[in-house]
Amino acid sequence: MIYDHLVVRYGELSLKGKNRRHFESQLFETVKRKMRPYSDLKMAKLFDRIVIELNGHAYEPIVKSLQDIFGIHSISLAVRAENDLEEIQKAALEALKEAIEGKKTFKVTGKRSLKSFPVNSMQLNQEVGGYLLRNTEGITVDVHNPDVNVKVEVKDTGTYISSTSFEGAGGLPVGVGGKAMLMLSGGIDSPVAGYLTMKRGVRIEGVHFHSPPFTSERAKQKVVDLTQELTRYSGGKIKLHVVPFTKIQQTIKDKIPSSYSMTIMRRVMLRITERLAENNNAMAIANGENLGQVASQTMHSMYAINEVTNLPILRPVITMDKLEIMNISHKIGTYEISIRPYEDCCTIFLPSAPKTKPKRDKAIQFEKKIENLEELIEEAVNTVETLILEEGKSTDESFNDLL
Amino acid sequence: MIYLDNSATTKPYKDVLDTFVTVSEKYFANPSSLHSKGGEAEKLLGQARKSIAQLLEVAPSEVIFTSGGTEGNNIAIKGIAFQHQNRGKHLITTSVEHASSFESFQYLESKGFEVTYLPVNHEGLISIEDLEREIRPDTILVSIIHVNNETGTIQPIEQIGKILKQHRKIFFHVDNVQGVGKVELPLKEWVIDLCTISAHKIHGLKGNGVLFVKNGVSLSSLFTGGEQELKKRAGTENVAGIVAMAKALRLILLEMQDKKKNLLKIKQFMLEELRKLKGVEVNTPENHSAPHIINFSVLGIKPEVLIHSLDKRDVYVSTRSACSSKQGGSSRILIEMGLGEQRASTAIRMSTSYENTMEEATRALAILKEEIINFKKVMR
Structure with a gap:
């Protein structure tokens, strides 16, 4: 293991003009927070990247947790050499040997940012590439489609050589794009919707409807655990609002x-979520709705429900197939939690034959039968229980002594 | 008391026992029960699983709770063999496995599987070339002991993992019962599919263990009758034992950071002192061996007799594997290492823990020396 640095490159950030400074500092804060368990890492924010000095730590777990951060395009393993051609060549050879195992072709991508360095980018490619060829066997150069790309970047702080890169999560740093209330049922779709919402830089707060004793403590715990899992990607704490929903149901x-x-239940849920959005300065609602997946998720149904709010509703999984959603769910670690077999508020009062094509005017008409609806909503909003979840911290400290 | 039989079992940590008692009193409900007490127990069980997963750097869904090392090895080896026998019936292991693996393979041979037992050199190490040569298109499992329970020899797991990385269809099981908390074994980095761990070797309680099963690896279960442990192992969970095990694992990994150097120092000292003794042959190799196992032969003295005489002086050691020590006769492992019948039939194992001190080691060796001299006098 020769790598002593990680080079973290930003994604779309660099395109975003004036906001760029704000985006970058948001990202840097998130990276710093994520790296808190490793107290002795050195981090530097450079013009278009963050450089992390590993200080002897294994890179795998660090790369893995960096891959959870939105706004990062790629993470490269790098070795630092002095700005001296011979040193650079030696380090490049080490880097190539580490990455070439079982592969055949490589190229060198030289980049001289430090203009006072006597060897320019073109010459770097030749000098380093030639050296690598002379000192290896059975390996050839392929400049168009190489198995391994040895990047050599000469900077004023030294030359960074990397041959192995990991894909970042992409997207935008969470916190640069406002806030949305995420409706969390406990199923597979809504956590994925939350993840994808955050991917666009949006901060989220969860809203869960809880109907004891019809829904159990375990169903609520499931949503707490899902939210906990999402904190890996949130770049900070996530609030979860648990709405007492028994009376309304x-x-x-x-x-x-x-x-x-x-239909009516969903209209009420949306109204309550809108109120919570107002109270918490959120500008949108996000949910895991998907077109045509189950009876209640038809376009007719959406049309009959959506009218109760003027807030934008973000539906990141609207067009996805169930399998696509499940794949993401596996990837982000929520699947195992989502499939726990406890009934949530949507399934428990599920009528045997819900209307797949409810009519909006009929819904309005029926809804009027609940004369004290405003009152009930008011009461629910006022008795919401709010939990705050943070990455790496269990909500139940009572078990900590035991473990 | 100088207890030097930590490879047989360890004394539970005080904190581990406290956890066990508290959990048994407060969270005794069945985690599968629907009521809130069951819910609490289930939640605690989930927390323990998560904690163990973090310590092993794996996913919680990859942690299966078992009754210990023997069961872990049995489920892993037979479970993989039976589940994937349609793809091939060839299995590879070593000739120096623990009895629970060894006999699982013998059982599978009787069921029509073909098993290759890799030979070892005089240090107890297999050769990578042998392994490479034995791999066939119908090989479905390679199962290797990480740290040998009798000699402390460490097998080259990392290199084996590298070889098997090129044979994606072969499952890789590692018996890490003796290694955990003493010798590093990064499961993901070394591309291990299954790994067996036991609680009572790390100051936890008997009757608990973990089988790591990488996500996506399917194996047929030996126990049926419930959906516990992701359907891989039915039966009501031993919540108190499992939580206690999570604690033991956390504590021993902390101790490993602080005290491994000291343990190595003690081993080095004991090996040097033993080599000075006349009529004593050291069986634990100098390199590639764990910090806590010291195996040697006192030629001409029956090991049982020596153990009893040390026992009288409050020093506790063993002949070899506790699981086969009652059979008498010579050590299968030492025979396989080519050390000869005489050494194999007179072997003594001293195994330390992080609790042992240099003073204890010094004193134990002095007593050993005295006892050996006494015997020599009597027998002359």
Whole structure:
């Protein structure tokens, strides 16, 4: 293991003109927070990258946690050499040997940012490439489609040589794009929607509807655990609002024909979420809705429900197939939690035959049967329980002594 | 008391026992029960799984709780063999495995599997070239002990992993019962698919262990009758033991950071002193060996007799593997190392823990020396 540095490159950031400084410092803060468990890493923010000095730490776990941060385009393993051609050649050979195992072709991409260095970029390619060829066997150069790309960058702080790169999460740093309330049921789709919302730089707060004793403590815990998992990507804490929903569900069951109970329930949920958005300065609502997946998620249904709010509703998984959603869910670590078999508020009062094509005017008409709706909503909003979740911190400290 | 039989079992840490008692009292409900007490126990079990996963640097869904090392080895070896027998019935292991693996392979041979037992050199090491040569298109499993329980020899797991990386269809199981907390074994980096760990070797309690099963690896279960442990091992979970194991693992990994150097120093000292003794042959290799196992033969003295006489002086050691020490006769492992019948039948194992001190080691060796001299007098 010869690598002593990581080079973290930004993604779309560099395109975003005036906001750039804000984006970069947001990202740097997130990286610093993420690296907190490793107290002795040295981090430097350079013009278009962050350089992390590993100080003897294994790179794998560090790269892995950097891959959770939105706004990072790639992470390269790098070795630093003095600005001296011979030193550079030797280090490049080491880097190539490490990366070439089982592969055949390479190229050298030289870049001289330090103009006072006597060897220019073109010459760097030749000098380093030639040296590598002379000192290896059975390996050839392929400038168009190499198996290994040896990057040599001469900077004023030294020359950084890297041959192995890891893909970053892409997207924008969380926090640069406002805030949305994420409706979390506990299923597979909504956490994925939360992840994708954050990918565009949006901070999220979770909203979960809890109907004890019809939904169990375990169902609520499931949502807490899902939110906890999402903190890996949030670049900070995530608030989770648990809305007491039993009374409203019972009222709906009493007053609304069962074929419309789902539609009305969702309208009420959306109203409550809008109120929570106002209280928490969020400008949008995000959810895991998907077109045509189940009976309640048809376009007719969306049309009958959506009218209760003027807030933009972000539906990142709207066009995805179930399998696509599941793949992301596996990748981000929420799948195992999502498939725990506890009923949530959506399934427990599920009518045997919900309308797949509910009509908006009918929904409005039925809804009027609940005369105290405003009151019920008010009560629910006022008795919300808010939890704050943070990466690496369990909500239940009572077990910590035992473990 | 000088306890030098830590490879047989360790004394549970005080904190581990406290955890066990507290959990047994407060969270005794069945984690599969629907009521809130069951929910609490389930949550605690989940936390323990998560904690162990973090310590092993794997995913929680890759941690299967078992009853210990023997079960872990059995599930891994038979589970892979039976599940994937349609693809091939050839298995590779070494000739120096622990009895729980060795006999699993013998059982599989009786069921029509073909097993290659890789030979070892006089240090107890297999050769990578041998392994490469034995790999066939119908090989489905390579199972290797990391740290040998009798001699402390460390097999080249990293290199084996590299070889097997080129044979993606062969599963790689590592028996790490003796190694955990003493010798590093990065599971992901060394491309290991399954790994067995036992709690009572790391100051946890008997009856608990972990089998790491990499996500995506399927194996047929030996126990059926419930959906516990991701359907890989049915049965009501031993919550208190499991939580205690999570604690033990955390504590021993901390100790490893602080005290491994000292343990190595003690081993070095003991090996040097033993080599000075006349009629004593050291069986633990100088290099490639764990910091806590010291195996030697006292030629001409029955090991059982020596153990009893040390016992009288409050020093506790063993002949070899506790799992086969009652059979008498000579050590299968030392025979395989080519050390000869005489050495193999007179072997003594001293195994330390982070609790042992240099003073204890010095005193134990002085007592050993005295006892050997006594015997020589009697027998002359």
